[in-house]
Amino acid sequence: MATLTPDDLERLAHKRAAAKLGWYxxxxxxxxxxxxxxxxxxxxxxxxxxxxxxxxxxxxxxxxHGVAVFMLGEGSSFRRRLLERERERLRREQERMPRP
Structure with missing residues (x-):
């Protein structure tokens, strides 16, 4: 995950808190x-x-709604793990491809 600025962190925190509050x-x-x-x-x-x-x-x-908020929502740990696995799989595939 890319390093976030303090403003980005604040926006993400507000967005995630609003989503959780909406579910509650x-x-x-x-x-x-x-x-x-x-x-x-x-x-x-x-x-x-x-x-x-x-x-x-x-x-x-x-x-x-709960799955969307708590598991798949932006910044969730489940989503981050899935993204990281996919990035790693794509890197491995790219390394196996012959270079022109």
Whole structure:
């Protein structure tokens, strides 16, 4: 990874913090809304709550959002490791190629 200036570090830190805060807000809204939906579906409609369907669908979206923020987001350690492996693989391939 290239050396970052203090301004670049500050911008990256703000961007990553905003992405994480967005996920935490998403997770909070998910819990509150799904608790409400579950309560309404259980008490208004009886024994078979239909609320499991939005819970699972939205939960998948929340999980994918978390993967994007925490694993694949700019500056994440997982992404850096993948990039480094790819750079190393490309360097090895380039060294094996005959020079004209």
């Amino acid at each position: 807000l998403h997770a909070t809204v998910y819990v509150v809304v799904n608790l409400f939906i579950f309560a309404v579906s259980t008490y208004a409609f009886g024994r078979r709550p239909w609320s499991v369907f939005p819970l699972l669908g939205w939960g998948l979206g929340l999980a994918l």
